[in-house]
Amino acid sequence: MPADANRVIADLRELAALTGDANGAQRVAFTPGWQRARDWFATRLATLPAAWKLERHRDAAGNFWVTLPGASPRSLVLGSHLDSVPNGGWLDGALGVLTALEVFTAIARDHSARPPFTLRLVDWADEEGARFGRSLFGSSAFAGRHSIAADRARTDRDGVALEAALAHCGIDIDRIGEAELERKDIAAYLELHIEQGPVLERLGLPLGVVQGTKGVERHAITFHGQEAHSGSTPMADRRDALAAAARLALEVRSIALRHRDAVCTMGSLKTFPGIVTAVVGRCECTLDQRDLDPAILAALYCEAQEASRRFAEEERCTVEWSRIWSIEPIPFHPELIVLCREAIEETLATGEPSHSLPSGPLHDAAEVARAGIPTAMLFVQSLGGISHNKIEDTREDHLCQAVAAFDRLAAKTLRWMESQ
Amino acid sequence: MPADANRVIADLRELAALTGDANGAQRVAFTPGWQRARDWFATRLATLPAAWKLERHRDAAGNFWVTLPGASPRSLVLGSHLDSVPNGGWLDGALGVLTALEVFTAIARDHSARPPFTLRLVDWADEEGARFGRSLFGSSAFAGRHSIAADRARTDRDGVALEAALAHCGIDIDRIGEAELERKDIAAYLELHIEQGPVLERLGLPLGVVQGTKGVERHAITFHGQEAHSGSTPMADRRDALAAAARLALEVRSIALRHRDAVCTMGSLKTFPGIVTAVVGRCECTLDQRDLDPAILAALYCEAQEASRRFAEEERCTVEWSRIWSIEPIPFHPELIVLCREAIEETLATGEPSHSLPSGPLHDAAEVARAGIPTAMLFVQSLGGISHNKIEDTREDHLCQAVAAFDRLAAKTLRWMESQ
Numbered sequence: 070m071p072a073d074a075n076r077v078i079a080d081l082r083e084l085a086a087l088t089g090d091a092n093g094a095q096r097v098a099f100t101p102g103w104q105r106a107r108d109w110f111a112t113r114l115a116t117l118p119a120a121w122k123l124e125r126h127r128d129a130a131g132n133f134w135v136t137l138p139g140a141s142p143r144s145l146v147l148g149s150h151l152d153s154v155p156n157g158g159w160l161d162g163a164l165g166v167l168t169a170l171e172v173f174t175a176i177a178r179d180h181s182a183r184p185p186f187t188l189r190l191v192d193w194a195d196e197e198g199a200r201f202g203r204s205l206f207g208s209s210a211f212a213g214r215h216s217i218a219a220d221r222a223r224t225d226r227d228g229v230a231l232e233a234a235l236a237h238c239g240i241d242i243d244r245i246g247e248a249e250l251e252r253k254d255i256a257a258y259l260e261l262h263i264e265q266g267p268v269l270e271r272l273g274l275p276l277g278v279v280q281g282t283k284g285v286e287r288h289a290i291t292f293h294g295q296e297a298h299s300g301s302t303p304m305a306d307r308r309d310a311l312a313a314a315a316r317l318a319l320e321v322r323s324i325a326l327r328h329r330d331a332v333c334t335m336g337s338l339k340t341f342p343g344i345v346t347a348v349v350g351r352c353e354c355t356l357d358q359r360d361l362d363p364a365i366l367a368a369l370y371c372e373a374q375e376a377s378r379r380f381a382e383e384e385r386c387t388v389e390w391s392r393i394w395s396i397e398p399i400p401f402h403p404e405l406i407v408l409c410r411e412a413i414e415e416t417l418a419t420g421e422p423s424h425s426l427p428s429g430p431l432h433d434a435a436e437v438a439r440a441g442i443p444t445a446m447l448f449v450q451s452l453g454g455i456s457h458n459k460i461e462d463t464r465e466d467h468l469c470q471a472v473a474a475f476d477r478l479a480a481k482t483l484r485w486m487e488s489q
Numbered sequence: 490m491p492a493d494a495n496r497v498i499a500d501l502r503e504l505a506a507l508t509g510d511a512n513g514a515q516r517v518a519f520t521p522g523w524q525r526a527r528d529w530f531a532t533r534l535a536t537l538p539a540a541w542k543l544e545r546h547r548d549a550a551g552n553f554w555v556t557l558p559g560a561s562p563r564s565l566v567l568g569s570h571l572d573s574v575p576n577g578g579w580l581d582g583a584l585g586v587l588t589a590l591e592v593f594t595a596i597a598r599d600h601s602a603r604p605p606f607t608l609r610l611v612d613w614a615d616e617e618g619a620r621f622g623r624s625l626f627g628s629s630a631f632a633g634r635h636s637i638a639a640d641r642a643r644t645d646r647d648g649v650a651l652e653a654a655l656a657h658c659g660i661d662i663d664r665i666g667e668a669e670l671e672r673k674d675i676a677a678y679l680e681l682h683i684e685q686g687p688v689l690e691r692l693g694l695p696l697g698v699v700q701g702t703k704g705v706e707r708h709a710i711t712f713h714g715q716e717a718h719s720g721s722t723p724m725a726d727r728r729d730a731l732a733a734a735a736r737l738a739l740e741v742r743s744i745a746l747r748h749r750d751a752v753c754t755m756g757s758l759k760t761f762p763g764i765v766t767a768v769v770g771r772c773e774c775t776l777d778q779r780d781l782d783p784a785i786l787a788a789l790y791c792e793a794q795e796a797s798r799r800f801a802e803e804e805r806c807t808v809e810w811s812r813i814w815s816i817e818p819i820p821f822h823p824e825l826i827v828l829c830r831e832a833i834e835e836t837l838a839t840g841e842p843s844h845s846l847p848s849g850p851l852h853d854a855a856e857v858a859r860a861g862i863p864t865a866m867l868f869v870q871s872l873g874g875i876s877h878n879k880i881e882d883t884r885e886d887h888l889c890q891a892v893a894a895f896d897r898l899a900a901k902t903l904r905w906m907e908s909q
Contacts, residue, residue, distance in 0.1 A: 268723065287765055299754035300850040315736075335731055335769070336765045337765060346756060423891055457718070
């Protein structure tokens with residue numbers, strides 16, 4: 070019996086009603102709203118047949134696991150995250166977890182609770198990093214990428230330390246590395262997620278195969294010029310830090326366009342002293358550059374650096390770069406990508422080939438893939454490309470197609486595991 | 490006996506020591522530091538011969554006046570302001586007041602305390618507007634330009650209302666219009682000020698004649714685009730409000746350069762949401778445009794408006810303009826400008842013609858001129874063009890030349906008054 074998309078949609082609505090308000094989803098990790106979502110998920114699991122004897126536990130990093138032992142200990146993991154950003158949407162993360170639950174349930178039923186491989190469900194802890202600025206917390210601990218020292222010092226905007234917030238949730242920061250133990254025997258990981266971008270909608274497609282997650286170069290750039298009086302300083306005598314930054318803001322767009330699918334974003338620009346009567350003496354901006362191809366990512370970064378130095382020199386300013394964060398591109402598993410293509414094409418049955426696209430946003434699936442586990446992701450269209458907002462939405466017929474394709478993908482992956 | 494520049498410099502140093510700290514001058518109007526400066530000025534006045542019977546009073550707007558009655562009630566006024574910005578320089582304003590005091594004293598001595606015309610000295614209240622954002626407070630009240638209703642509502646950053654701060658200094662906001670009474674019988678107003686810009690230094694000149702103060706068009710401009718995820722939104726799908734603003738930041742420089750001496754400044758730019766992972770959905774910036782020629786000022790404003798609309802359209806954004814403040818160009822008195830030229834040329838005695846320049850910053854002299862009083866201003870070079878900063882400075886020999894030229898200008902103006 071195939072997975073029931075209506076059940077997934079009903080679950081999503083129930084969760085939204087329980088953990089959202091007029092401003093959207095309020096399930097920020099390590100807050101009461103998140104705990105409420107997880108408690109609801111536990112009661113939802115309790116509706117499954119007791120005879121299945123599901124094993125449930127929270128790992129050392131707060132990831133929540135549900136396991137149905139199969140004939141083989143080698144396991145297929147399905148999952149995503151229940152946590153949201155503040156004022157978030159009803160689908161980001163939750164769609165993946167609740168579809169995983171439905172597909173998990175359907176497979177269990179089909180195999181009379183004794184599938185050929187072990188089935189696991191995971192709800193990753195704090196994918197969004199909304200409270201402490203550390204995205205992919207649980208999945209990176211699982212992947213062995215945690216850096217406890219750096220994380221411990223992080224505080225939320227009220228000054229509460231991550232360590233204290235974790236302890237409040239029963240997580241000991243000194244032990245989160247033990248989450249790596251969960252990697253044992255995992256043969257594949259699958260995740261369904263909304264696209265959170267406009268590509269599929271523009272192409273008129275409900276579903277897409279995710280090639281991998283783009284690598285990211287994220288930098289803070291500061292131009293230093295000379296603060297000067299706006300009335301008394303002739304144009305030719307100025308060393309305007311904003312002018313240099315404005316030129317870079319425009320140039321990074323040209324750089325991105327030279328490299329096909331690449332994206333470059335100046336998301337923040339701050340002027341100092343930032344008053345109407347003074348030429349800008351210092352300008353701080355941020356640059357976020359992404360591409361799936363490591364060589365292109367490196368080129369984006371080099372070209373932006375070179376341009377910033379040229380503009381600084383021409384404007385008689387200086388420029389400093391400081392890396393905020395970076396991550397390499399993470400391609401998903403080529404064979405699972407093929408299965409993903411087939412699952413979409415069979416579900417849509419239009420005779421058209423499926424569309425592949427890289428993911429700009431990061432996902433827990435990227436951490437799983439970095440840990441060497443064969444991983445694939447399936448995207449469903451986002452209306453207006455909008456996410457992290459209460460108006461985030463996806464057409465109901467597209468949600469149904471997504472659940473059906475993910476169900477097919479899981480079945481294909483179980484068959485693929487037999488050949489491994 | 491000519492005015493003694495060394496006395497002026499000694500006074501300036503004494504005032505700086507009394508009212509400054511490691512960060513510069515701390516004489517913000519309507520604060521204890523300002524009151525300390527004024528108290529010191531009063532004790533300084535007390536060192537003048539009692540036989541002169543100087544009349545001293547504070548007018549209804551807080552301007553401080555010293556009067557030596559002459560043979561005629563028609564008066565020559567010399568002055569500037571003792572208030573400073575926070576962390577200001579030692580010369581801005583104070584140089585004008587203390588030079589005025591020295592020249593006043595020298596003229597009084599030369600005429601045995603009975604000059605042909607009445608002599609007056611003025612220390613304007615709150616030229617800088619540093620605490621309440623209302624520049625030229627006292628001189629605009631004097632000129633009849635006060636707008637009590639608007640001023641009353643202003644608060645400082647601690648939420649203290651201007652009305653309360655004034656009351657604390659003994660000024661009744663409902664009566665500041667009475668400062669207009671001081672205009673009676675004034676025949677001319679002269680002011681010495683540091684340039685606060687780099688023009689004279691670049692020309693290698695100690696002194697300059699001020700043609701007038703530039704008119705100002707000051708606007709807040711907001712571009713509205715669409716906030717979007719930096720990773721998932723292809724470049725072609727973006728409506729980037731920062732891109733539109735960056736193009737305007739660069740274009741206003743081209744507009745200024747097309748109009749000779751004009752200046753255009755984008756001093757503040759703010760991005761919203763202003764985070765590294767989001768395309769800028771809203772960008773707020775400020776534009777300050779200045780020129781001495783009203784037609785050019787109007788052209789600057791129109792061209793910037795037109796460019797902003799073009800950029801908004803091309804970036805699929807919208808744009809809104811809101812006037813912050815504007816003032817027309819205020820030329821100084823043509824005959825007094827001639828006297829100012831002569832005073833500089835005779836003082837420097839280089840055989841070179843003096844240099845005339847507009848003032849970009851506003852000055853109390855502009856308000857006096859707007860009130861229809863013949864007005865002239867003399868600029869002395871600023872090192873590095875820097876002001877409103879503790880490193881604001883002027884060469885001592887230039888200060889001496891400035892005091893001597895201002896002394897000559899006052900003498901010439903008294904002779905000119907005889908012909909009026």
